[in-house]
Amino acid sequence: MAYPYVHEREVRMISRNFGDPAARTLDGYRERGGYRGLERAFEIGPAAVIDEVKASGLRGRGGAGFPTGLKWSFMPKAGVKPHYLLCNADESEPGTFKDRELIRWDPHQLIEGCLIAAYAMGSRHAYIYLRGEFFEASQVMARAVEEAYERGFAGRRILGSENDIEVTVHVGAGAYICGEETGLMNSLEGRRGEPRVKPPFPAAVGVYSMPTTINNVETLAAVPHIVEHGGEWYRQWGTDKSPGTKLFCVSGHVEKPGNYELPLGFPMMELIEDVCGGVAEGRSLKSVIPGGSSVPLMDVEDCRECTLCYEGVEAAGSMLGCASVIVMDDRTNIVREVRRMVQFYAHESCGQCTPCREGTPWMTQVLRRIEAGRGTESDLDTLLDMSAQMTGTTICVLSDSAAAPVVSSIEKFRDEYLALIHGGERVEVA
Amino acid sequence: MLTQDERNRIRAEAAHYDHPQAACVEALKIVQEHHRWVSDEHLKEIAALLDMSPEALDSVATFYNLIFRKPVGENVILLCDSVSCWIMGYEGIRAHLKEHLGVELGETTSDGKFTLLPMACLGTCDRGPAMMVGNELYRNLDNDKVDEILARYRHPSGA
Ligand SMILES: Cc1cc2nc3c(=O)[nH]c(=O)nc-3n(C[C@H](O)[C@H](O)[C@H](O)COP(=O)(O)O)c2cc1C
Numbered sequence A: 001m002a003y004p005y006v007h008e009r010e011v012r013m014i015s016r017n018f019g020d021p022a023a024r025t026l027d028g029y030r031e032r033g034g035y036r037g038l039e040r041a042f043e044i045g046p047a048a049v050i051d052e053v054k055a056s057g058l059r060g061r062g063g064a065g066f067p068t069g070l071k072w073s074f075m076p077k078a079g080v081k082p083h084y085l086l087c088n089a090d091e092s093e094p095g096t097f098k099d100r101e102l103i104r105w106d107p108h109q110l111i112e113g114c115l116i117a118a119y120a121m122g123s124r125h126a127y128i129y130l131r132g133e134f135f136e137a138s139q140v141m142a143r144a145v146e147e148a149y150e151r152g153f154a155g156r157r158i159l160g161s162e163n164d165i166e167v168t169v170h171v172g173a174g175a176y177i178c179g180e181e182t183g184l185m186n187s188l189e190g191r192r193g194e195p196r197v198k199p200p201f202p203a204a205v206g207v208y209s210m211p212t213t214i215n216n217v218e219t220l221a222a223v224p225h226i227v228e229h230g231g232e233w234y235r236q237w238g239t240d241k242s243p244g245t246k247l248f249c250v251s252g253h254v255e256k257p258g259n260y261e262l263p264l265g266f267p268m269m270e271l272i273e274d275v276c277g278g279v280a281e282g283r284s285l286k287s288v289i290p291g292g293s294s295v296p297l298m299d300v301e302d303c304r305e306c307t308l309c310y311e312g313v314e315a316a317g318s319m320l321g322c323a324s325v326i327v328m329d330d331r332t333n334i335v336r337e338v339r340r341m342v343q344f345y346a347h348e349s350c351g352q353c354t355p356c357r358e359g360t361p362w363m364t365q366v367l368r369r370i371e372a373g374r375g376t377e378s379d380l381d382t383l384l385d386m387s388a389q390m391t392g393t394t395i396c397v398l399s400d401s402a403a404a405p406v407v408s409s410i411e412k413f414r415d416e417y418l419a420l421i422h423g424g425e426r427v428e429v430a
Numbered sequence B: 001m002l003t004q005d006e007r008n009r010i011r012a013e014a015a016h017y018d019h020p021q022a023a024c025v026e027a028l029k030i031v032q033e034h035h036r037w038v039s040d041e042h043l044k045e046i047a048a049l050l051d052m053s054p055e056a057l058d059s060v061a062t063f064y065n066l067i068f069r070k071p072v073g074e075n076v077i078l079l080c081d082s083v084s085c086w087i088m089g090y091e092g093i094r095a096h097l098k099e100h101l102g103v104e105l106g107e108t109t110s111d112g113k114f115t116l117l118p119m120a121c122l123g124t125c126d127r128g129p130a131m132m133v134g135n136e137l138y139r140n141l142d143n144d145k146v147d148e149i150l151a152r153y154r155h156p157s158g159a
């Protein structure tokens, strides 16, 4: 199956093998230049690998954008204690669909990234944690890992070196919160996937209380390229603060939704209009969620000047998150979509913190009431109050994520709330 | 009682980890492969194999959306109900599925063929609305496509 949409403005580095099934085998990957990054890593040594990654300015693609090289340098020196590398392939942020593609088209790229990261941090064990719903992807991944072992690219004495790195694929069973790094660690240990209180941070106390680093699939997929070609080379794309390329997952009301790999700093309107063919004929753009359902909504005004890099989206009042661009045209009922997002968080809250456990279903109720035309203006104050109490008060940021679309939608689309509150258009609610 | 094969597979999974408990979700899934859900009796047997108390294992089992502690139908339908699928027409598909199957979300058809469950984002947002039936993912759904897919599961031979 060919990859659905490709655009000439793309810079296909980590997505270069999308749509090319032959790249899935170890030989196919090698023929396309694969595992050269690993060879170079072994030549230059762990400290130099971390330096290259630092120089590249690569930032974590799991949502927070934390500098990867810096994160790696927090790991204590390899010594008596085992160190772990975790690859976060739990991808469940609504609107996000890049990691599955990276895994199913190019599993060896991810294995190579894991091996380099593990080597750089003195970890002898890398776990790839996949969400339970990724059945096909987990089979592709498991097969690739098996092949890597058979051919001496994983396990003992990798490529004839002194380096031993085990790679284990671990499959979850459906729980959004397991994507949060410490929730993932608990889940990996066979516990409930509840986030842990930080500090201590994973680099000090992680899986089995041992030093652990966790990175997103897309972050690790970029690593082989950076190590092979150098950190400076990676900086030829993107901006000073957001170097490199990024997969943009565009969904919703555009003509050509899909994954597009573009240099960071790409203008938002060009992504929507040129690359994705814009909204349907006769429709107009209403709102965009640029980074998955956990980030504030933008209105058309915000989108116009927005460039898609960490600092660019922040300046436009939202966050790049995992670059999951959800496009909504003028048909969209904003209040209903916001309710849907909050309801998701209510269902996925692990329940440890009161503001999150109680706040998310309560907000859902208030939003439903407004949707049904039974709301009052004071409901908006209640929602904003609740949001404030749910932000910055809990163990993990799921609670903040639930509040973000509520606050931003009330700010940007207050008229829609008021229209529902003061009669006018009434919508049926299930 | 778990079969010898199930026990062997669970032990093999546990051997991959330093602590057998780490294999517990995998063990629950192995049992579900044969029995579709995890009964109290099976839960106790798995717990014993992994050196866990049944209570501890149950608290893990109930944490995850894909571990079923109640009987489910032959085919579990997971209908993605996250934001992008909503934008692309989730509600119509949901109404169609409910009518076609004659069940509400969370219920099993009277012939035991299907259980219909809502599911958090399936991660295929560019091709919503989407659902999974068992391990298969189906996308860009419309009513006709849903009918066609369900017919295949009703008459697996294609008859
Ligand atoms: C509720 C919640 C869900 C998350 N889900 C994911 C996820 O599915 N995948 C992911 O890579 N990161 C997810 N994260 C972010 C991780 O906690 C972590 O920051 C990330 O995996 C670090 O990798 P990076 O530095 O390479 O971005 C989530 C965070 C939160 C709070």
Ligand code: SF4
Residues within 6 Å of the ligand: A177, A194, A195, A348, A349, A350, A351, A352, A353, A354, A356, A357, A394, A395, A396, A397, A398, A399
């Ligand atoms: S904020 Fe919500 S999801 Fe996160 S730990 Fe607290 S209750 Fe759990």
